[in-house]
Amino acid sequence: MSDARFEDGEDQPLRLIAQEGEGLTVLSALLQDAIFPITEMAYAKARRRFALLLNRFRWEDRAAAEAAARRYERVQSLLVFEDVLAVKSTGIDRKDRDTVLSLMSISFAETSEGAxxxxxxxxxxxxxxxxxxxxxxxxxxxxxxxxxxxGKVPTHQE
Known part of the structure; x- marks a missing residue:
């Protein structure tokens, strides 16, 4: 058994941007259940950039995989936020370098014009x-x- 290839289908690598809440909702849906080691997130304060290298479930390919009776896929993706002034985290131990995190959703709350x-x-x-x-x-x-x-679709316990 070999890995999936872009040539096997019509899919191309995703390249998306979000500069408003609606666009971020799309990114959030595509990134639900993405996993990443805690070591794969970085904040470059001088560049005002926060980045995550994550392994996302290919939700956009789920129906095609089911129709073709083939296994589900993941792909490594880079999520970058520009114009970042500060980063805070809660509920995670940033010192535990073995931690693997799972992204559930992303949201944006405007505080002032655009910020x-x-x-x-x-x-x-x-x-x-x-x-x-x-x-x-x-x-x-x-x-x-x-x-x-x-080989499975991610599930969540309510």
């Missing part, structure tokens, strides 16, 4: 809050899709 807070909600009651001068987010797939190790 606001981006909240990345993590499984297990954790969160990362970015204070931004303006909403400027981008998502870019950086690798080819690979077969999801679990």
């Amino acid at each position: 606001g807070e981006v909240t990345l909600v993590l499984a297990g009651d954790g969160a990362i809050v970015l204070t931004v001068e303006a909403l400027d987010a981008s998502l870019r797939d950086t690798t080819r899709p690979y077969l999801a190790p679990s």
